[in-house]
Amino acid sequence: MSKITVAEFQEIAAKQLPFAVNFGFAVTALEPGKAWARAPYHQDFLRPGGTIAGPVLMGLADFALYGAVLSLIGRVELAVTTSLNINFLRRPPPGDVVAEARILKLGKRLAVGEVNLMQDGSDELIAHVTSTYSIPPQAE
Amino acid sequence: MSKITVAEFQEIAAKQLPFAVNFGFAVTALEPGKAWARAPYHQDFLRPGGTIAGPVLMGLADFALYGAVLSLIGRVELAVTTSLNINFLRRPPPGDVVAEARILKLGKRLAVGEVNLMQDGSDELIAHVTSTYSIPPQAE
Amino acid sequence: MSKITVAEFQEIAAKQLPFAVNFGFAVTALEPGKAWARAPYHQDFLRPGGTIAGPVLMGLADFALYGAVLSLIGRVELAVTTSLNINFLRRPPPGDVVAEARILKLGKRLAVGEVNLMQDGSDELIAHVTSTYSIPPQAE
Amino acid sequence: MSKITVAEFQEIAAKQLPFAVNFGFAVTALEPGKAWARAPYHQDFLRPGGTIAGPVLMGLADFALYGAVLSLIGRVELAVTTSLNINFLRRPPPGDVVAEARILKLGKRLAVGEVNLMQDGSDELIAHVTSTYSIPPQAE
Numbered sequence: 001m002s003k004i005t006v007a008e009f010q011e012i013a014a015k016q017l018p019f020a021v022n023f024g025f026a027v028t029a030l031e032p033g034k035a036w037a038r039a040p041y042h043q044d045f046l047r048p049g050g051t052i053a054g055p056v057l058m059g060l061a062d063f064a065l066y067g068a069v070l071s072l073i074g075r076v077e078l079a080v081t082t083s084l085n086i087n088f089l090r091r092p093p094p095g096d097v098v099a100e101a102r103i104l105k106l107g108k109r110l111a112v113g114e115v116n117l118m119q120d121g122s123d124e125l126i127a128h129v130t131s132t133y134s135i136p137p138q139a140e
Numbered sequence: 141m142s143k144i145t146v147a148e149f150q151e152i153a154a155k156q157l158p159f160a161v162n163f164g165f166a167v168t169a170l171e172p173g174k175a176w177a178r179a180p181y182h183q184d185f186l187r188p189g190g191t192i193a194g195p196v197l198m199g200l201a202d203f204a205l206y207g208a209v210l211s212l213i214g215r216v217e218l219a220v221t222t223s224l225n226i227n228f229l230r231r232p233p234p235g236d237v238v239a240e241a242r243i244l245k246l247g248k249r250l251a252v253g254e255v256n257l258m259q260d261g262s263d264e265l266i267a268h269v270t271s272t273y274s275i276p277p278q279a280e
Numbered sequence: 281m282s283k284i285t286v287a288e289f290q291e292i293a294a295k296q297l298p299f300a301v302n303f304g305f306a307v308t309a310l311e312p313g314k315a316w317a318r319a320p321y322h323q324d325f326l327r328p329g330g331t332i333a334g335p336v337l338m339g340l341a342d343f344a345l346y347g348a349v350l351s352l353i354g355r356v357e358l359a360v361t362t363s364l365n366i367n368f369l370r371r372p373p374p375g376d377v378v379a380e381a382r383i384l385k386l387g388k389r390l391a392v393g394e395v396n397l398m399q400d401g402s403d404e405l406i407a408h409v410t411s412t413y414s415i416p417p418q419a420e
Numbered sequence: 421m422s423k424i425t426v427a428e429f430q431e432i433a434a435k436q437l438p439f440a441v442n443f444g445f446a447v448t449a450l451e452p453g454k455a456w457a458r459a460p461y462h463q464d465f466l467r468p469g470g471t472i473a474g475p476v477l478m479g480l481a482d483f484a485l486y487g488a489v490l491s492l493i494g495r496v497e498l499a500v501t502t503s504l505n506i507n508f509l510r511r512p513p514p515g516d517v518v519a520e521a522r523i524l525k526l527g528k529r530l531a532v533g534e535v536n537l538m539q540d541g542s543d544e545l546i547a548h549v550t551s552t553y554s555i556p557p558q559a560e
Contacts, residue, residue, distance in 0.1 A: 048217035055199035077188035229525035328497035339475035357468035
């Protein structure tokens, strides 16, 4: 079972992740080592060309992976991203974006995960992310 | 000389990069292959632990590198990020963040660049980014 | 069906990829957009601590992904890697290493893929790679 | 002053990094947080198209950064790479390759560095690497 509930995660987000609130990001489901998140479309997501801007996708991926990390270690809010790599695969037209994050490896000091980003209702990847979170010693 | 002025770049941002407007990002100087950008501190930048959230830094780096790309190819708004890699080096306390972007290689189809992120007034890196932009064929 | 056979791929490797020959790398199966490769263990793979050196894993991943790219575009030998990102997840003890590569996106100019690296006989990832290949214009 | 000499580093390589010996890699200079390395050209470096294969460049970058890490923490052989990101910028024709590695941040648990790869005698980058090393607790 996830060590944090969706409601608990959303409470952290509401109080302490204002950029996620501003973007409207929400975690919709958590399982141990997995998280699903959604960005409901807003026209502020756009970039030249009428597609969704990269930073929105990077932010959503980081947010989803934070959920996946906390699903394994509980409410350790000071887990922080140490690196993130994103490949943009298709230019996403306006619409909701969903993220599926999963942990590839949980160590004592680092967690490494992968995030698939898709348009809602599609299986086609629009971006793929790998990222590493540092886990503070008090969480061990 | 840069193929785009700071004013022209800021006009693109104002009209077509709403996330950058919302974050308050501004390009402050452009030279051929180089761009400087700034994120004036706002409390919405924070994450748990009272430091600046990773997505703010990723967004600023991407924004600065967009400026560095356009400094070389002119107003080709459809240049898009194809990949981005960030290493977070120090947890940034509240304060303005500055970005220095430079192009490492401009090819016909891809531009690769590097961005250093620092707190304003400090030389210490808080994050380091490498990223690739795809240049549309019409720009060649 | 793969646009290149295992025998054809191994012939390219034998004639034109001496580092892969020296390491003993072999592609063992190809499907459209997928490749499987193997590195039979040799003591020259080791690094301090008695585990397998990172460059061996990076080389195997790059080799496997080259197979996956050619499975889709045929014998376009001038397809070249433009970027590679690897996360090392577990220190691999001596033993054969296997790689599973798959293409996430094939565009006209770029192919992006993912490679899972495991010890032979295990499902546990020892490393995870994402990488981009540039496809020469004559291949379009 | 570097906490390890070039001779000591080359001794580790000679005894415990057979792939580096096979490739002919050598560290040529060390300063605190910096290392210079060289790969004397050998025809086994080639790939289709007559340029130097990516894995040779990745191996040389990793080797150089290992030197830069040990220059700061001394003979801690169990420092291991946890991630590496490379962008290939120009196709390198046959010839010696040199690497300049420098540490961007040394923390208690992680060191992050950057490596520039060039052809000998040229200032033009052929590849750019960022990478993270994990430092074992006994080294702290």
